[in-house]
Amino acid sequence: MQLVETLINGCLLGGLYGLIGLGLSINFGTMRVVHLAHGDLIVLAAYFLVVVLVPAGIPPLAAAAIVVPVMFGVGWALQHLIVQHSLGRQLDRALGRGVLPPLIVTFGISIVLQNVLLHYATADARTLQSSLASSGVTLGGIAIPTVRLVDFGVGLGCLGLLLLGLGRTALGRALRATSDDLDTARLLGIDPRRMFAVAAGISAATGGVAGVLLAATSTFYPSTGSEVLLVAFEVVVVGGLGSLVGTFLGGVLLASAQLLGAHFLGPSYALLTGHAVVLGVLVFRPQGLLPRTAP
Amino acid sequence: MTEPLLRVDGLVAYYGQLQAVRGVSFEVGAGEALAVIGENGAGKTTLFHSLCGLHDAATGDVAFAGERLLGAPAHAIVRRGIALVPEGRRIFPSLTVDENLRVAEDQHRRARRHAAPRWTRDRVYELFPDLAPASRRGGHQISGGQQQMLAIGRALLSGPRLLLLDEVSLGLSPVVVKLLYQALARIRAEGVTLVFVEQDVHRALAFSEHLVCLHKGTVRLSGASRGRSLDEVRRAYFG
Numbered sequence: 001m002q003l004v005e006t007l008i009n010g011c012l013l014g015g016l017y018g019l020i021g022l023g024l025s026i027n028f029g030t031m032r033v034v035h036l037a038h039g040d041l042i043v044l045a046a047y048f049l050v051v052v053l054v055p056a057g058i059p060p061l062a063a064a065a066i067v068v069p070v071m072f073g074v075g076w077a078l079q080h081l082i083v084q085h086s087l088g089r090q091l092d093r094a095l096g097r098g099v100l101p102p103l104i105v106t107f108g109i110s111i112v113l114q115n116v117l118l119h120y121a122t123a124d125a126r127t128l129q130s131s132l133a134s135s136g137v138t139l140g141g142i143a144i145p146t147v148r149l150v151d152f153g154v155g156l157g158c159l160g161l162l163l164l165g166l167g168r169t170a171l172g173r174a175l176r177a178t179s180d181d182l183d184t185a186r187l188l189g190i191d192p193r194r195m196f197a198v199a200a201g202i203s204a205a206t207g208g209v210a211g212v213l214l215a216a217t218s219t220f221y222p223s224t225g226s227e228v229l230l231v232a233f234e235v236v237v238v239g240g241l242g243s244l245v246g247t248f249l250g251g252v253l254l255a256s257a258q259l260l261g262a263h264f265l266g267p268s269y270a271l272l273t274g275h276a277v278v279l280g281v282l283v284f285r286p287q288g289l290l291p292r293t294a295p
Numbered sequence: 296m297t298e299p300l301l302r303v304d305g306l307v308a309y310y311g312q313l314q315a316v317r318g319v320s321f322e323v324g325a326g327e328a329l330a331v332i333g334e335n336g337a338g339k340t341t342l343f344h345s346l347c348g349l350h351d352a353a354t355g356d357v358a359f360a361g362e363r364l365l366g367a368p369a370h371a372i373v374r375r376g377i378a379l380v381p382e383g384r385r386i387f388p389s390l391t392v393d394e395n396l397r398v399a400e401d402q403h404r405r406a407r408r409h410a411a412p413r414w415t416r417d418r419v420y421e422l423f424p425d426l427a428p429a430s431r432r433g434g435h436q437i438s439g440g441q442q443q444m445l446a447i448g449r450a451l452l453s454g455p456r457l458l459l460l461d462e463v464s465l466g467l468s469p470v471v472v473k474l475l476y477q478a479l480a481r482i483r484a485e486g487v488t489l490v491f492v493e494q495d496v497h498r499a500l501a502f503s504e505h506l507v508c509l510h511k512g513t514v515r516l517s518g519a520s521r522g523r524s525l526d527e528v529r530r531a532y533f534g
Contacts, residue, residue, distance in 0.1 A: 189402035
């Protein structure tokens with residue numbers, strides 16, 4: 001019974017992991033840029049919620065509703081003002097600067113964000129104080145913390161919204177076309193800079209949701225972004241680059257592996273088990289669980 | 296003499312480090328069809344990419360409907376009325392056939408909110424009846440002929456005054472090629488100007504008013520297509 005409980009909790013935590021990976025996946029899928037500051041954007045959202053909005057007397061749910069559009073704006077602005085310039089002539093494939101400049105630039109953004117948080121919010125551990133964190137439900141003798149149910153529900157909801165938005169709207173079609181073939185998309189009148197900024201905004205908005213959940217689920221520090229980025233990387237590697245459903249499933253697999261490792265080997269083995277699963281996927285199925293089907 | 300729709304004067308463009316187009320000049324009048332021929336590496340694709348804004352390092356003087364073109368980004372050039380059917384068709388593989396058309400239609404609507412579009416998806420399906428039954432299939436799941444029809448239809452939905460076609464018939468069966476040229480004749484009848492690359496010289500001469508033969512990035516032969524002997528074209532073609 002305890003094993004079943006661990007498995008269920010792992011799957012539920014996977015909702016948050018999957019959500020963390022989705023942002024990285026969207027960024028890479030559209031721009032072929034690995035956004036090294038994605039974890040820090042998630043932590044930034046968590047700080048914005050816990051340090052700015054909640055102390056100002058805004059109820060957590062309303063505060064969460066503010067975080068998401070603000071993070072969209074942050075992602076959009078960072079892309080438009082900073083990351084875009086590192087892509088430079090990558091738009092012109094023949095003269096592309098390669099993958100290194102955007103990596104360095106996003107790494108720089110990561111360092112700046114961490115230090116800004118350290119400076120203004122101190123190195124103290126933070127978490128969102130709410131009734132959610134301490135409550136739980138018991139189903140047939142299996143105890144499930146409410147916050148994990150929320151993690152999974154919100155993560156799944158975000159995945160559904162993204163799939164719907166990408167599949168059914170004009171903007172979604174344009175984003176997918178840009179992701180498929182940048183030059184041909186330009187030939188049809190799609191402005192790649194606009195698409196990149198929108199994709200970065202959507203990615204940061206999912207990061208905003210993930211930040212709210214992170215704040216409600218665990219404690220965090222200014223340096224937590226690096227750990228979160230590692231989770232995002234592993235989730236995307238396990239799930240398969242460019243597939244949102246795969247990314248979400250990757251999150252579920254990684255979280256389950258971590259909690260099962262903790263269950264059988266002890267809590268200190270949780271992360272190690274997760275890394276071992278990622279290594280296993282890299283060796284035996286390097287394309288990930290659900291790679292992009294298109295050639 | 297009236298101003299030509301497209302005037303290219305001394306165009307120089309690079310493919311990577313290689314100077315692939317070396318001072319090319321020609322003109323196309325509105326409603327005409329111009330055939331561009333030349334062997335592999337003659338600079339045909341680089342020429343088309345420069346006209347569409349995909350090579351921003353191109354120099355020279357290109358005027359479209361009296362406005363300078365070089366230096367404008369690709370997404371702005373298509374809004375002025377130049378669409379390209381690229382070599383290899385370049386269908387978006389993760390979009391369905393219908394979505395491939397819609398993505399072009401969406402952009403055209405965004406750019407021209409008020410004007411009624413000349414081309415609609417329904418008209419594209421009517422122009423290419425073979426596409427309609429495949430509309431819900433993936434862009435990479437259809438035949439080469441259907442892909443070329445889709446690429447032409449997609450370009451039409453951008454509302455072009457000038458349609459550039461890079462390799463109309465490459466790798467396609469004679470039956471499909473015949474269908475494609477019938478459709479191109481209908482597109483011309485709608486007033487769309489055509490500049491097309493065609494390896495079949497006989498067909499190129501028959502379908503065009505004017506001809507440009509490129510060899511190693513320069514114009515080797517240009518002028519009227521009618522009355523042109525195959526021998527003369529062959530000599531220019533092979534240099």
